[in-house]
Amino acid sequence: MPNTKNLDPAASVEHAPRAAEKILNVARDLFYRQGIRAIGVDEIVKTAGVTKPSLYRSFSSKDDLTASYLKQYDREFWERFDEAVAAHPGDPRAQVLAFLARVGKRSQKASYRGCGLTNAAVEYPEHDHPARIVSEENKRELRRRLRAMAKAMGAAEPDMLGDGLLLLLEGAYISAQLFGTGGPARAVARNAELLIDASLA
Amino acid sequence: MPNTKNLDPAASVEHAPRAAEKILNVARDLFYRQGIRAIGVDEIVKTAGVTKPSLYRSFSSKDDLTASYLKQYDREFWERFDEAVAAHPGDPRAQVLAFLARVGKRSQKASYRGCGLTNAAVEYPEHDHPARIVSEENKRELRRRLRAMAKAMGAAEPDMLGDGLLLLLEGAYISAQLFGTGGPARAVARNAELLIDASLA
DNA sequence: CTATCATGTTACCGATCGGTACGTTGCGTT
DNA sequence: AACGCAACGTACCGATCGGTAACATGATAG
Numbered sequence: 273m274p275n276t277k278n279l280d281p282a283a284s285v286e287h288a289p290r291a292a293e294k295i296l297n298v299a300r301d302l303f304y305r306q307g308i309r310a311i312g313v314d315e316i317v318k319t320a321g322v323t324k325p326s327l328y329r330s331f332s333s334k335d336d337l338t339a340s341y342l343k344q345y346d347r348e349f350w351e352r353f354d355e356a357v358a359a360h361p362g363d364p365r366a367q368v369l370a371f372l373a374r375v376g377k378r379s380q381k382a383s384y385r386g387c388g389l390t391n392a393a394v395e396y397p398e399h400d401h402p403a404r405i406v407s408e409e410n411k412r413e414l415r416r417r418l419r420a421m422a423k424a425m426g427a428a429e430p431d432m433l434g435d436g437l438l439l440l441l442e443g444a445y446i447s448a449q450l451f452g453t454g455g456p457a458r459a460v461a462r463n464a465e466l467l468i469d470a471s472l473a
Numbered sequence: 474m475p476n477t478k479n480l481d482p483a484a485s486v487e488h489a490p491r492a493a494e495k496i497l498n499v500a501r502d503l504f505y506r507q508g509i510r511a512i513g514v515d516e517i518v519k520t521a522g523v524t525k526p527s528l529y530r531s532f533s534s535k536d537d538l539t540a541s542y543l544k545q546y547d548r549e550f551w552e553r554f555d556e557a558v559a560a561h562p563g564d565p566r567a568q569v570l571a572f573l574a575r576v577g578k579r580s581q582k583a584s585y586r587g588c589g590l591t592n593a594a595v596e597y598p599e600h601d602h603p604a605r606i607v608s609e610e611n612k613r614e615l616r617r618r619l620r621a622m623a624k625a626m627g628a629a630e631p632d633m634l635g636d637g638l639l640l641l642l643e644g645a646y647i648s649a650q651l652f653g654t655g656g657p658a659r660a661v662a663r664n665a666e667l668l669i670d671a672s673l674a
Numbered sequence: 675c676t677a678t679c680a681t682g683t684t685a686c687c688g689a690t691c692g693g694t695a696c697g698t699t700g701c702g703t704t
Numbered sequence: 705a706a707c708g709c710a711a712c713g714t715a716c717c718g719a720t721c722g723g724t725a726a727c728a729t730g731a732t733a734g
Contacts, residue, residue: 439644
């Protein structure tokens with residue numbers, strides 16, 4: 273429920289609250305770049321050019337807004353993932369490598385700060401926190417898919433390879449923000465290639 | 474400067490403020506388990522059984538206390554790293570694998586929440602923040618050493634392998650807290666083994 | 675024209691944030 | 705015994721936290 277107050281979704285599509293959209297866009301940007309705990313609701317509404325009650329009419333709490341941001345991030349993540357998959361039909365090795373190459377490329381941009389879902393999980397260790405629930409679900413599914421793709425590649429130990437690819441990916445996310453341009457994240461696709469080929473033998 | 478108020482280190486070793494030690498121990502525990510931004514100074518002093526002025530007599534600010542915590546974490550990190558190195562003299566491959574195996578093992582404990590330095594860098598994106606400075610320095614040195622070890626192994630592309638090992642390690646840190654027991658972090662040493670051997674060919 | 679209702683605004687809440695002024699206590703020195 | 709001084713505690717600061725009550729506005733439907 274990104275918007276728990278919308279009782280009639282069909283009607284609200286037409287003239288959806290302009291404020292809610294602006295708020296979510298601003299929150300998305302600030303949360304990603306500076307961290308969720310670091311950003312207060314005052315800064316969000318100020319940047320969005322709206323006021324606090326506008327925020328709390330569309331989102332029941334800051335946690336709800338946070339979860340909405342992460343759910344949007346989750347959707348866009350799978351769009352990017354599925355793009356890489358669709359680009360290489362029937363070739364899971366190329367699919368994974370295409371996705372990792374794209375992450376490696378994005379990781380070299382100065383504005384890149386890794387995966388918003390991963391970062392949120394670091395910020396919120398409590399397992400029942402709305403933000404963490406979204407993140408964990410995304411990562412569970414990602415693990416499932418990577419393992420399935422490793423199996424489709426014909427790996428000797430598909431779960432081992434799938435987990436290895438996940439480790440490389442998460443490592444790239446984190447290294448990107450630790451090292452910035454020129455960091456190890458650049459090497460993620462090449463290392464994945466080596467690991468995959470070593471796992472197929 | 475973990476303790477900016479200590480003007481005479483030699484003398485303060487003997488009868489250092491009892492409160493400062495308790496505070497640092499408590500901060501270390503709370504910061505690691507719950508995150509730095511999530512913990513207020515009030516909670517630290519309350520848990521430590523002291524009062525706020527005692528904290529601010531030994532640490533000039535919360536950021537200073539945070540940096541002290543991370544510097545201690547950094548020291549203990551290199552102790553663990555050097556233990557693995559010392560266990561396999563002249564065998565960089567075994568050194569790396571021993572360290573990663575240990576991380577993989579620790580990652581299965583419920584209380585494990587990855588690397589405190591990595592987590593701090595996620596919490597503090599600003600490059601001039603005291604916490605981030607300590608973290609970035611640690612990671613730069615770690616990258617340098619892993620690349621040197623990859624070179625000593627005789628890797629065809631030592632920087633590539635060193636970065637790959639760093640990606641696996643950071644991925645293990647993050648995956649440990651994302652998935653907990655049974656997560657992909659368990660597979661870090663085995664995947665590193667495959668990657669190393671593939672890089673030596 | 676007017677009643678309706680979602681959206682927007684002003685002004686405020688108690689709680690907690692990091693941080694401090696100032697008085698008290700306890701111990702070693704002479 | 706009286707001093708000196710470092711370490712400790714009480715009580716407080718302004719700022720900001722997430723969140724809300726009450727009112728204004730503006731488009732739409734009858």
